[in-house]
Amino acid sequence: MKLWKTILATAVLSFAAATSAFAARTDLVIGIPLEPPHLDPTAGAAAAIDEVLYANVFEGLTRIGPNGEVLPDLAESWTISDDGKTYTFKLHTGVKFHDGSDFGADDVKFSLDRARADNSVNAQKGLFAQIDKVDVVDPATVKVTLKNPQGSFLYNMGWGDAVMVSPKSADANKEKPIGTGPFKFQNWAKGSSITLVKSDNYWGASVALDKVEFRIVPDAAAAVPALLSGDIQAFPFFDPDSVSQVKDDPRFKVVIGSTEGETILSINNKKPPFDKLQVRQAISYALDRKAIIDGASAGLGVPIGSHMSPANKDYVDLTGLYPHNVDKAKELLKEAGLENGFKATLKLPPPSYARLGGEIIASELRDVGIDLEIVPVEWAQWLDQVFTKKDYDLTIVSHTEPNDIDIYSRKDYYFNYANPAFNAIIDKLNLTSDEAKRKELLGEAQKILADDAVVGFLYELPKVGVWDAKLQGLWENAPIQANDLTKVKWTD
C-alpha cells in the first residue's frame, strides 16, 4: 500500500511539475452552496444567480467594485443635469453581445424599459421606479430622465438586476444567458455545475482565466474534503464553522471580509408588548453581541449598533448605545410593567447564524425574564409567515441587500415600524446626491433606528472565503453578492 502510494504521489507531482513548467493554470473550479434557479439576473432575487453571472457574463451601465464603489462599466462616462433629473450616459463603442450582435443605445433603452414595464417581474423593480423616460440620443449616447432627483441612481444601475440584455436573447437568458461580459456561458449541467469560458470578442481588458466551472456543493461538510482533494480550488462563501479545519493548512488562504448583511433580531413593533420602547430597549440591553458572534459565526463578524455595514463610508458606530447590561434590562421591563417577564416566540430560518444565534439569544433573554419558544422554520415558511403575514414576535435574519436602511421606512414592511421623522429623512435622502449631505442624513437615520431600538442589532455577517494560496484576485469583501472573476489569476 505504502509503496504504490509513493509511486502515485510521485506521478502526480511530476505531472504537476511538468504542466506548471509551461504556463500558469487558466482553469478554475469554484464551489457555491446554492444552485441558481435560472441564469437571468433580471428575473429573480436569488443571490446565486448574481454569484455566477454578475460582472462575468452580464454587465450594466455602471458596476459595483470590490469595495462597494460605483465604477463605470458599459457607460464610459456620464453627465448629470443641474436639477439632478437627467443622466446622459456615453457608452463604450465596439461592444458586442456573446451572440455576435452589437451593443448600443437601443439595447440600453430596451433593457431599462423591460425592467420597469408593467408586466415586469424584476425582483428589484424599485430600482427603476424613478425613471420617467429613456431616450436614445445616438447609438452611443443614452439620456435617462428621472421623475425626481435620486441620489442613489448610479449605484442602482450597478445592481445585477439592472444589467444590459439584448432584445434578441432576453427571453432565453434564463436557460442560455447572453451578455457582454468577459466570460460567456458554455454549459449548465443542472444540479451539478455551470461552466463559463473566456469570450473572444470582449471589449475591455482581457481576463486571465480560460474556463471557470461553478460547482454546486450544498453540504458544508462536503466542502472541506473537496478543497483538500483539490477537486475544487475556491469557496468564496465558506461555512464559518468549518474554517478551523483548513486555516492552518499552507495550501489554502482563508480570507475574512465584510458583507452587506446586517444580521438582526427582528422585532414585530406593533405586537404587544414589543410596541413599548422600554421592552425593545430591554431586549437590546439583554443582548451580548460578543457571545452571539462567538457562538453563531465562529467569532467572526463585526458588531453593529444600527442598520449599516461598518465597511460603509457613511457608517456611524452606535454599538455603545445599549451595552450588555442585565440589570438595566430588568429595570426597563419593570418600568414597562413586566417585572414578572413574559413569553414570546422566536422564529428561526435555516442559516446557521439564525439557528445557533437563536439558542444564545433565547438564553440571554431568559436571564432578564423573557421566556422564548424557539420555532425553526424553512425559508419558504419564513417568507410566508414572518415576512408576508407578519405573524411573529421575534426572528433572526441577515438583510443582505446593500444600502437598505430605507426598508424601515417601507409601508407594511415586516418590522411593523412607522416613524414619520425617520420617513422624512429617507424621503430627503432620496432627493439628495451631494455626498456630504447624504452622509449627514444617513447618520441621522442610523441614530433614530438605534434610539428606537427598532430591532436588536447584532452583527455584520462575515464573508469567509477559502481558496488555493496560489489563486489571486478574488474579492475579499462582498459589497454585493457576486463572484467577480475579471481579475482572478493563478500565480507561478
Next chain:
Amino acid sequence: MTYLLKRLIIAAVTLVLASMVVFAVMEILPGDPARLMLGFNASTDQVELLRNQMGLNAPLVLRYLHWAGGLLSLDFGRSYTYSVPVIDLVRERVVVSLPLALIALALSTAIAIPVGLFSASRQGRAGDTLAMGAAQLGVAVPNFWFALMLIYLFAVWLRLVPAGGFPGWSAGIWPAVKSLLLPAVALALPQAAILARVARSALIEVLNEDYIRTARAKGLPYRAVLWRHALRNAMIPVLTILGLQFAFLLAGTIIIENVFYLPGLGRLVFQAITQRDLIVVESVVMLLVAAVIAVNLLVDFSYAVVDPRLRGRQ
C-alpha cells in the same frame, strides 16, 4: 392469475390515493413559490403578477385535475423555478440516481446473502458472532457520517476517486461509474447489514424445519441442503425486505446525493421542496411512488415464482 390481478388493482388504487395525498400535502405546506423567487424587495402586486403568470391562482381542484390528468398522458408539467418541463429534469437526474440505486442494491445483496448463509450455518459460533456484530455496527452507523469517512479515506488521502460531483455519462463510462462508487458503498452497507440479519434469521428458521433434517438424513451434503432447500425457502422474507429497501435506497439517495453533491433525483426533490417548486416535487414524488409500487409488485410476482402455491390462490 387472480393473485396477480388483485395485486395490480391494489397498485392502481394506491397510485391514485398517493397522488391526492402528495398534492394535498404540498398545498398545505406554507410558502409561496412566487415570493421565494422575488425575494425581500418585491412588492405584493409584483408577487401577485408572478403568481398569475405561474398559474398559481387557479382553484385547487382545477389544478389537481390538470396535474393528475397530465400525469395520465405522461405530461408532468413545467417547473416553476427552472421553467423547463419536469420530464426533462427527471431525465437528466434519473441517469444518476437509477444507476446509483441499482449498484447499491446489487452491492448490498451481494454482501448480505453470503454473510447470511455464513452466519446461519455457523449459528452461535465465533464467525457468526463476528459477522452479526459487524452487521449491528452497519445498522447503527449513520450513512452520511460513513460517507464522509469514505471520502476522507479514498478521495482526500488515497486520491483514488473524486470527493464528489458527477462528470456526466458523456465524460465516459469509467469516470462516471467512479464517481458513483463511494456513494453506492455508503448507501449499500447499512442496507446490507439489515438484509444480512434478515437472511440469517430466515435461514435459521428454515434450517430447523423437519424437511431439512429429512434431506440431511437421506444423505444430502450440508452445502447442497443449504443452497437448494434452505435458501430457496428463506427467500420470501428476504425478497420482502429487498422490496422495502428499494424505497429506503431512494430516500437514502437524498442524503447521500447531498454529501457527494450528485445531481440526482434526491437532490432535485430536496431543492424543489426548499424552493417550493411544487409541481416538480409532486411529479417526482409520484414517479418515485410509482417506482416503489412497481418494485413491490415485482416482489409480489417473484413470491409466485419462488412459491408455486401462491400462483393459484384466490
